[in-house]
Amino acid sequence: MLRRMTRLLSGARQLDPGRFLHRGSPAPQSLDAHLDDQRPRAVSCTSEDDPARHGEQHAALHYHIPLQDLKTVFPQGLPPRFIMQVKTFNEACLMVRKPALELLHYLKNTNFAHPAVRYVLYGEKGTGKTLSLCHVVHFCAKQDWLILHIPDAHLWVKNCRGLLQSSYNKQRFDQPVEASIWLKNFKTANERFLSQIKVQEKYVWNKRESTEKGSPLGAVVEQGLTRVRNATDAVGIVLKELKNQSCLGAFHLLVAVDGVNALWGRTSLKREDKSLIAPEELALVCSLRKMVRNDWHGGAIVLTLSQTGSLFKPRKAYLPQELLGKEGFDALDPFIPILVSNYNPKEFESCIQYYLENKWLQHEKAHTEEGKKELLFLSDANPGQLERLCAYL
Amino acid sequence: MAAPCVSCYAALSCRLFLGGRVSLSQKQGVWKAAAAELQTGTGSQILRLRHTTGVSTKKNVAALRRETYTVDFIKKQIEEFNIGKRHLANMMGEDPETFTQEDIDKAIAYLFPSGLFEKQARPIMKHPEQIFPKQRAIQWGEDGRPFHFLFYTGKQAYYSLMHEAYGKLLEVEKRQNQLQAKGLFSEKTKTKDLIDSRWLIKEELEEMLVEKLSDQDYAQFIRLLERLLTLHCGSEEEFVQRFRRSVTIQSKKQLIEPVQYDEQGMAFSTSEGKRKSAKAEAIVYGHGSGRIKVNGIDYLLYFPVTQDREQLMFPFHFLDRLGKHDTTCTVSGGGRSSQAGAIRLAVARALCSFVTEEEVEWMRQAGLLTADPRVKERKKPGQEGARRKFTWKKR
Numbered sequence: 001m002l003r004r005m006t007r008l009l010s011g012a013r014q015l016d017p018g019r020f021l022h023r024g025s026p027a028p029q030s031l032d033a034h035l036d037d038q039r040p041r042a043v044s045c046t047s048e049d050d051p052a053r054h055g056e057q058h059a060a061l062h063y064h065i066p067l068q069d070l071k072t073v074f075p076q077g078l079p080p081r082f083i084m085q086v087k088t089f090n091e092a093c094l095m096v097r098k099p100a101l102e103l104l105h106y107l108k109n110t111n112f113a114h115p116a117v118r119y120v121l122y123g124e125k126g127t128g129k130t131l132s133l134c135h136v137v138h139f140c141a142k143q144d145w146l147i148l149h150i151p152d153a154h155l156w157v158k159n160c161r162g163l164l165q166s167s168y169n170k171q172r173f174d175q176p177v178e179a180s181i182w183l184k185n186f187k188t189a190n191e192r193f194l195s196q197i198k199v200q201e202k203y204v205w206n207k208r209e210s211t212e213k214g215s216p217l218g219a220v221v222e223q224g225l226t227r228v229r230n231a232t233d234a235v236g237i238v239l240k241e242l243k244n245q246s247c248l249g250a251f252h253l254l255v256a257v258d259g260v261n262a263l264w265g266r267t268s269l270k271r272e273d274k275s276l277i278a279p280e281e282l283a284l285v286c287s288l289r290k291m292v293r294n295d296w297h298g299g300a301i302v303l304t305l306s307q308t309g310s311l312f313k314p315r316k317a318y319l320p321q322e323l324l325g326k327e328g329f330d331a332l333d334p335f336i337p338i339l340v341s342n343y344n345p346k347e348f349e350s351c352i353q354y355y356l357e358n359k360w361l362q363h364e365k366a367h368t369e370e371g372k373k374e375l376l377f378l379s380d381a382n383p384g385q386l387e388r389l390c391a392y393l
Numbered sequence: 394m395a396a397p398c399v400s401c402y403a404a405l406s407c408r409l410f411l412g413g414r415v416s417l418s419q420k421q422g423v424w425k426a427a428a429a430e431l432q433t434g435t436g437s438q439i440l441r442l443r444h445t446t447g448v449s450t451k452k453n454v455a456a457l458r459r460e461t462y463t464v465d466f467i468k469k470q471i472e473e474f475n476i477g478k479r480h481l482a483n484m485m486g487e488d489p490e491t492f493t494q495e496d497i498d499k500a501i502a503y504l505f506p507s508g509l510f511e512k513q514a515r516p517i518m519k520h521p522e523q524i525f526p527k528q529r530a531i532q533w534g535e536d537g538r539p540f541h542f543l544f545y546t547g548k549q550a551y552y553s554l555m556h557e558a559y560g561k562l563l564e565v566e567k568r569q570n571q572l573q574a575k576g577l578f579s580e581k582t583k584t585k586d587l588i589d590s591r592w593l594i595k596e597e598l599e600e601m602l603v604e605k606l607s608d609q610d611y612a613q614f615i616r617l618l619e620r621l622l623t624l625h626c627g628s629e630e631e632f633v634q635r636f637r638r639s640v641t642i643q644s645k646k647q648l649i650e651p652v653q654y655d656e657q658g659m660a661f662s663t664s665e666g667k668r669k670s671a672k673a674e675a676i677v678y679g680h681g682s683g684r685i686k687v688n689g690i691d692y693l694l695y696f697p698v699t700q701d702r703e704q705l706m707f708p709f710h711f712l713d714r715l716g717k718h719d720t721t722c723t724v725s726g727g728g729r730s731s732q733a734g735a736i737r738l739a740v741a742r743a744l745c746s747f748v749t750e751e752e753v754e755w756m757r758q759a760g761l762l763t764a765d766p767r768v769k770e771r772k773k774p775g776q777e778g779a780r781r782k783f784t785w786k787k788r
Binding site: 124315316370374376377380382385388389 | 683690691692693694697699702703706709710713715716
């Protein structure tokens, strides 16, 4: 009912509910739409597809990610709504925004002799932290870094079915399912490194199986994938090895964790006697915490805070102090905070143009000024909200 | 006629009046009529309730007839009312000369506070003309011959009025014909603006003529008056105006907040709104970029649901002022939907001060300025909720 709001027509006094959608004669409006298509797509898209060359002049423009790249670089980690959009439009376009540009600038100027710098992307819900992270990951992948991308740390602290007691450390718990999924995606993302990196210690899995010193990392990953019981340990080994070897300089390591506040929050997992498990008692969480410490060099750590999947945190919390808690904040200190905020007018306009060019917005008023103002008001320039507003029902 | 009366004096006088021309309906519980008649020597009193059960020889046929009051009786009532008014003024410490009907109402409400919901059941003190229904005096003389020549039509007042109106119509036509013949007829005569008055409705006309009318009679009369109006009669205006009542234009009653100015010279306007149990207060600034803060929180975070934000958008969108005003609101009570509705009303009222009167009228017609009267309906006993009944079991 609210959609049929009466509108004041300037000069005319008709109060016609439900007719404002069809104001004016239909013919000129369809012509208008045609003209929109024929305009070059440079309005909202840029042809610069290499993130390394993105600069200030590309701010608020969309750039393409080839779908092939998408499969290798991002087997995991893209937000589900974005994946749906990619499937619909048959192309993956990411907007170049200031926080990502800032991060790229820092990354380009990293000194690999110094300890890894931690960058924390934080902001309100729906402002684009995850996609900024993906932009950075794409850049690093193009630069041939080794990507250690944990798509959502919250998945490791809630809703886990098979919890096993760890064989390595009796007090900890293993999560075979999550670990194996992650190993699979890690393998897809970093195929070429798996054969190059050699393990530096001997690891005994059980009475019959062991990995010799000097064998490629791929062997450890295979072991984790085939023997699901050892998957968590395999993950731990991979992380340890990578950390140690990145200091040697053979490759650059990017540790990208989305929802890092899960590592220091609470879990919703329970033991058999229904007592809660603390995050420290999860092996995966422990190894990840060690990874995120800045006692290694040769790479960078990019983290994102997220309230959306977090447990027991109020909806309006978005600051690092609130989401990480004292423990997490101390563990991550010092870090460089990067605020991701809502769209500025230029970015908003660009986003709407992108939708219009893809013929996603079908409403007659979508390309008029009033329509844009309505969308701006209703979404308050929040990217997530705008996407939901423009989505199909 | 032995019936319990308050005083046998009353019964006696009752019997005396029975023989007279006035027949008091003797149904049980007729209070004022009989009692007030009998207070011969008691002087000035405010209407006193005295229950006298009527004495009746006949069966209850009289219950069907309306009560009739004599002219003397009415006159007596008026005297008593005036004296009572003066007493009341004295009681309240006001000047008896300038004691108006509103003052009487206020005094009675003060002296007899009543919690009854039905306003017409509360104590009133009004002029007898407004209390006793208007009645026709006896329309025939002692010899039985009627006074009015149209008595035997059955609706003498109505037909005499029709005669009068038609007579005036003929007169006006005759005058116009004469003027035209002399060549002095001018088309230019101003017709009074009829936009803010309406014809009498049938009930009002019946009340005026103290006679029952049918719908066709009423329609005929109005047609005649309209015909009279079309003839541009300047002289008969007064006659026609007797049958018109004024109509107030709704929007003039809208209270528009004045625009205030704060220290930096920025214009702003404040107003309140309510919906169910939510109360909101909104401050709308004259110039801004469309930011809204609710209880210090951005409206996107305070109202995560799109429906609520659409409600906030409605007043601005209607007036085409989407990105032009900054708003700060405080809201409390209710749920998310009623808070959104309360803020919408407050914002619409605040925007009235920045907008022309015409647009205020349009907003009022769109329903932006009306407080939503719906509240939660009370649960009734014997039912599970306000409307839902308990599950019906056959046995």
